[in-house]
Amino acid sequence: MSTFPTSSVQEARAALAARLRELRLDAGITSKELARLCGWSVAKSSRIENAVTVPADSDIRAWCTACGADRQAADLIAANRQADSMYLHWKRLQRTGMKQLAETSAKLYERTRLFRVYASHVMPGYLQTPGYATALMGTIASFRGTPDDVSEAVEVRMRRARVIHEGDHRFATLIEENVLNHRIGDQDTMASQLGNLLAAMSLPSMSLGVIPASAVREETMWPLEQFTIFDDARIHVELLAAKVTVTAPGELDIYLRAFARLTQLAVYGADARALIVKAIESLR
Structure with a gap:
C-alpha cells in the first residue's frame, strides 16, 4: 500500500476514490462490469475504489468513460494530481x-x-x-x-x-x-x-x-x-x-x-x- 505524507493527502486520496465509486454506482454497473469496460482486472478496480492504488490519468479517463461521465474526468484528474502537493x-x-x-x-x-x-x-x-x-x-x-x-x-x-x-x-x-x-x-x-x-x-x-x-x-x-x-x-x-x-x-x-x-x-x-x-x- 502506498503511504502518503500527511493525513490531509490521505483524505484527498480517499475522497477521490469515493467519487469514482459513486460514479460507478450512479451508472448502475458492477466492479466486474467496470473492469471489463476498462480492460483491466476486477482487483485493480477494487484497489482504486479503496484508495490502495493511485490511479493514472488514463485510468480516470477510462473509468469516467465507462460510467458515462466523461465531463467529470478533468476535475478528477486535477484532484488526483493535486493530492500530493495540495x-x-x-x-x-x-x-x-x-x-x-x-x-x-x-x-x-x-x-x-x-x-x-x-x-x-x-x-x-x-x-x-x-x-x-x-x-x-x-x-x-x-x-x-x-x-x-x-x-x-x-x-x-x-x-x-x-x-x-x-x-x-x-x-x-x-x-x-x-x-x-x-x-x-x-x-x-x-x-x-x-x-x-x-x-x-x-x-x-x-x-x-x-x-x-x-x-x-x-x-x-x-x-x-x-x-x-x-x-x-x-x-x-x-x-x-x-x-x-x-x-x-x-x-x-x-x-x-x-x-x-x-x-x-x-x-x-x-x-x-x-x-x-x-x-x-x-x-x-
Whole structure:
C-alpha cells in the first residue's frame, strides 16, 4: 500500500476514490462490469475504489468513460494530481529558510498575467515595503523556528514585487480594513506601508479595493482565509500550518465565485483612500 505524507493527502486520496465509486454506482454497473469496460482486472478496480492504488490519468479517463461521465474526468484528474502537493506544511517549505521559498515562486509571478488577491490578515506580498516585510518575516521565522535568513528573503520579495511595475500584469487586490490596522512593525513602518498602498492605487495595473469593517456581509460573503488566484489556473491558500494549492477546476470556481462576491463588498477610489488615511491618522 502506498503511504502518503500527511493525513490531509490521505483524505484527498480517499475522497477521490469515493467519487469514482459513486460514479460507478450512479451508472448502475458492477466492479466486474467496470473492469471489463476498462480492460483491466476486477482487483485493480477494487484497489482504486479503496484508495490502495493511485490511479493514472488514463485510468480516470477510462473509468469516467465507462460510467458515462466523461465531463467529470478533468476535475478528477486535477484532484488526483493535486493530492500530493495540495497541502504543504510551512515548516517543510521553509526548512532551509524563507529565501528559497520566495525564489521558487518568482517564475510563477513572472508568467501570471492576472493576479486576484484577497488579504484578510496581512498585506499582499507585492505591496509590502521592505520594513513591513522584514517585521512580518521576522515574526514568522521566530514562530516557526526556521533559519533566520530574513534579510535575504526580503530582498527576493522586493525583486519579485517588481511585477507591479514591469511587464504585462494586472492586479485585482482586495484588502479587509482590519489589515490596515494590524500593526506589523513600529509606527513608522506601518505609516510607510500604508503610504505605499496609497501610491499603489495610482498604478495603471492596479485595482485596489478595501472591504470596510462595517460592510454588511449577509447574503454576500463572510471573511475568508487569505488567498491568491494566479490567472484562472492556480490558487494558493495561506493557513497557519500550511500552504494549500488548488488546481481542480471545480474548486477553482469556488474561489473565483467567492472573490467576485468579496469584490461587491469593497470600496474603491476616494472611499478606499479615506479608509487608508484613517488608518494612518490612527497611528498618531
